[in-house]
Amino acid sequence: MNSTVAATHHHGPASGIGRWLFTTNHKDIGTLYLWFSFIMFLTGGCMALLIRAELFQPGLQLIQPDFFNQMTTMHGLIMVFGAVMPAFVGLANWMIPMMVGAPDMALPRMNNWSFWILPFAFSMMLLTLFMEGGAPNFGWTFYAPLSTTYAPPSVTYFIFAVHMMGISSIMGAINIIATILNLRAPGMTLMKMPLFVWTWLITAFLLIAVMPVLAGVVTMMLMDIHFGTSFFNAAGGGDPVLFQHIFWFFGHPEVYIMILPAFGIVSEIIPTFARKRLFGYASMVYATASIAILSFVVWAHHMFTVGLPLAGELFFMFATMLIAVPTGVKVFNWVATMFRGSMTFETPMLFALAFVVLFTIGGFSGLMLAIAPVDFQYHDTYFVVAHFHYVLVPGAVFAIMAGAYYWLPKWCGNYYNETMGKVHFWCSFIGVNITFFPMHFIGLAGMPRRIPDYALQFADFNAVATVGAFIFGFSQLIFLYNVISCIRKGKQASAEVWEGSHGLEWTIPSPAPYHSFSEPPQVK
């Protein structure tokens, strides 16, 4: 027994399915997370396409309203908890040990556990689609009492699935913090860490702070549904608005959990392809930290219409507007990094540039939404759908794709096909804008979100958005093909991979050896 453990330890991965089930290796677990996330992305994407197909024309054609609500709910939950978050954890698993000069993550067994919980959580959630009464149908924000008193029986399974996801995230976050704080190579002070590591450190603290709040709110729901309490039931003396306060106290930091690591990735990529050091490293770190702190005091901007007192309304409006300042600093720094650089436009850079522009557009609509009296008009319309898709799809998802293309040669030792990468980029870029830009218009013109059918004046832009969604959706298959063929074969990559690359991960050979740094490197 001892000798086999020692043997695998020195000679690379075990073989067969056991390698993946029992692995404690940060690269294997990173790979598992990334594939899981991609499968979830396609699953949630299929649901989005079904939603868009139903909305192609006015009238009910393909699906009935109740199933439509199940689709929007599952789409949102899967994309947030199944696609974006695990992708970032996967990238953290792969890259953080290599970036800080560590052999592996600090807590490898827990690492295995935090991944393997996820497939069970999502299987349980997806199987509710086949239950009597159907899957959760109350939106990814699951407002009470629609999600308690009036929910389908499957809500209990949903609650347990959310608990499992929360446990997984918290374990992942603890592991990342432990790795970053304890396993840095000698000489790597905090202010020398790559920005991806910094943003993940801050994200991990956010996760630990808010996932228990989410667990709390779903537990209160469970109590209301099965044990006769009335936390959210007005008839029993409870308060439905309390639900929203607790949910958004989790929910707003959650949206930063989905974007801070993206900031980190983009801050790695732009300097590489501009061949110039990141502008304003220190201010980037402070901006990230300020965004994280402010994210705890803005939650009620999602609740401007619930009837908050005037003072509350004003406080949350001002606090939200304030977030624009550090976010602006980040965008200015990226642009200043490009300024007077020597730029080339490989696929990761194209995605990163699109990120900067399109995320900023999402930021602009975010600023508009912060203005409470005008938010009364925007709230719960397609304008909001356009806003959060701009920050999540060409924001978070583009950053993840940029990161995947950027580090893929390091992971598997081969370059991906650059032409195919560019085709993927342009199809995605065009598709995303055709899908989500018109949603600003239909939202302003008055179309509420989460409706399966709409009045005739919204028809034309809805048709356009559906066409865009199919272009975007199907172009992800190009990515899939490109990644698989890159893993199989491709032009051999050097250790540096990119001409302008910088940092410890580019000092080890490509593909990266099974154990990154057995001897700690020296950082000057």
Place this chain on the structure above:
Amino acid sequence: MIRTILGFPLLLLFAGSAQAAWEVNLPQGVTEISREVYDLHMIIFWICVAIGVVVFGAMLWSVIYHRKSRGAKAHNFHENVVVEIIWTIIPFFILIAMAVPATATLIKMYDNSESELDIQITGYQWKWRYQYLGEDVDFFSSLSTPREQINNSEEKGEHYLLEVDNPLVIPAGKKVRFLLTANDVIHSWWVPELAVKKDAIPGFINEAWVIVDQPGTYRGQCAELCGKDHGFMPVVVEVKPQAEYDAWLAEVKQADKAASEAALKTWNLADLMETGEQVYAKACLACHQTNGEGIPGAFPALKNSPIALGEPGPHIDIVLNGKTGTAMQAYRDQLSAVELAAVITYERNAWGNKVGDIVTPAQIAKLKE
């Protein structure tokens, strides 16, 4: 990239001449507040456009001129405290410039005092109830678009999904205050042209107000996901000049009286079945379905249900009083005695249910007292 960004303001400029189907902007609306909101929206939009032009312009400049293929050599500056402080402080002042007018408008919107008419608005799964306080006028307002249009077997009308059986009627030029609450889940009452969107929350009363000078019909929708037919609960507000409004009030009161008199007349099975079918389609079909089979796991079947086939007592009880904690509402106040008697009789004798008895309007009228 930059084209998409410039496209938006251009489209807005042409919005005026565009057809309704290509509507791209907020409506200016018909109240003083709605126009202020529109102006705020436009100011902030143009500020964003200006910032966008500067930032994306700088970026585009770098992308074009500082590219390696043009022989650009990378400089190595990577921080500048003065510049960084400047671009932290300037946005701060821009934000203050936005916050000042926004605060002023918000304060006005929150001034709910001195209303001339109070209307309580209650959200129900999937209709609105309007109660004119102090006027003894109380009615429900639900979607009137026929199912055939929704299922595409008929041509869709001009106001598809934005039309109701009984619109809310208010007098022009008066300050009308809305008191919003809900009976089951959270709804949100929204009319874009009045710039009012307020959540209707069970157990709470929220306030909003309007003064509309211009008579007309203004349409909106429920804005908070409230279950299956959330997309099918529009709001229609008719603003009438005072005299017409008074006439309308008198007419409604007259109709109420006629309805309670109808309960005293004798009804036979065939008449009740005919009325019952209409009432069922209007009030019950959304959940219990056309064929009376419901949706398993969510809404029970009435076909072959023990309640519909058993003694009339429990059947009448659940329809009049609903069942708390479920989607089955109390219909006591929603329907007239005739309608209640008809729909109950209908359920007992439709889809192969053959109880054969009659529940009479008089019987119900007595229970409603």
